[in-house]
Amino acid sequence: GAVVSQHPSWVICKSGTSVKIECRSLDFQATTMFWYRQFPKQSLMLMATSNEGSKATYEQGVEKDKFLINHASLTLSTLTVTSAHPEDSSFYICSAPSPILSSYEQYFGPGTRLTVT
């Protein structure tokens, strides 16, 4: 089946620094990828849609200047949390839609645990 990887799996950074998270589709191409954020005991919250070759689409309330998204190729999207603060600590998960056009399934990465101290 289709596999999506994320790197790093966890990261600890100091307040004010920036952190980059990578999301890769390993055996298929993805012109679109999705970035989610998940707080403890809560559901997935869609942050933005990453589009290869064009600007990302952000959900309402998500600061585009703080969460920079770059979809550099058909297999790689990156999320950079700029000037991170403790309230940005969360579990970040990316996903890519199934390459099968008639399917609405998504393949999720394993997630990245971000802790800002």
Add this chain to the structure above:
Amino acid sequence: GQQLNQSPQSMFIQEGEDVSMNCTSSSIFNTWLWYKQDPGEGPVLLIALYKAGELTSNGRLTAQFGITRKDSFLNISASIPSDVGIYFCAGPDSGGFKTIFGAGTRLFVKA
């Protein structure tokens, strides 16, 4: 907007028991998806349903697409400790592009 309501929020069961959880919406969905998220991992698709009334099994899991297209249920038979996790129902939004997730049902299995 479209919302998915899952119940129950959490379940505490004994190993070997059967489990049933459901998902409802005030709007019609043309596809229902059930995902499981293990602790500290990303969600993994369990079952996808594409037709109203469809009943699909995957091992000990059985899911049904409600005939009204506004609900779906997931059953787990003879639960085991590795069934522990969060189960999400999901479906495509009206644009067919993004996925809407329910709040999840947290399952705890006691050996």
